[in-house]
Amino acid sequence: MTYFEEVQKRVENSCKCKAEHDHTEHVIENHGSKIVWDGFVQVYRLLDHPKAKFCYAWGHPIDTEPREVTTVLGIPPVDSPITAVRVAVAAHARNI
Numbered sequence: 573m574t575y576f577e578e579v580q581k582r583v584e585n586s587c588k589c590k591a592e593h594d595h596t597e598h599v600i601e602n603h604g605s606k607i608v609w610d611g612f613v614q615v616y617r618l619l620d621h622p623k624a625k626f627c628y629a630w631g632h633p634i635d636t637e638p639r640e641v642t643t644v645l646g647i648p649p650v651d652s653p654i655t656a657v658r659v660a661v662a663a664h665a666r667n668i
Contacts, residue, residue, distance in 0.1 A: 575631060575639075576614070582641040583616045583627045591616040591627060597653040601661060609661055613653035623647055628656035 573581075576593060583591045594615045601609040616627045626646035631639045644656035 578639055579614050579629050579631050579641055580616065583614075583629050583643055586643045587618055587621055587624070587627050587645065589621045590619040592619065593617075594626070599653050599657050601654065601657050609657050613656060615653060618646075628653050 580591055580593060594617045597613050597615060599609065599611065599613050600607060611630055614629045616629060618624055618627055621627075624646045627643055628646060628650070629641060629643045631641045633639075642660050644650055644660055646656070650656050650659055
């Protein structure tokens with residue numbers, strides 16, 4: 573299974589609907605002068621989801637299966653890849 577197939581499968585499982593890859597965006601998130609996240613966010617258009625049109629997702633590079641994949645549903649305040657990353661970074665920081 574390719575990276576894109578794996579991420580799409582995780583999006584469909586987490587959102588409980590079909591998804592189509594829309595595009596990829598490079599996101600760099602800074603906190604002060606420090607880069608806290610730098611990577612590519614996959615944007616998926618959700619088909620027949622009751623609340624969201626998009627889901628934002630990215631996989632983490634690992635050598636074992638299954639790959640860790642972060643998915644963020646496009647429900648306000650999440651309306652773009654950058655806001656999806658910001659929400660995920662903040663949630664991770666709270667759990668540390």
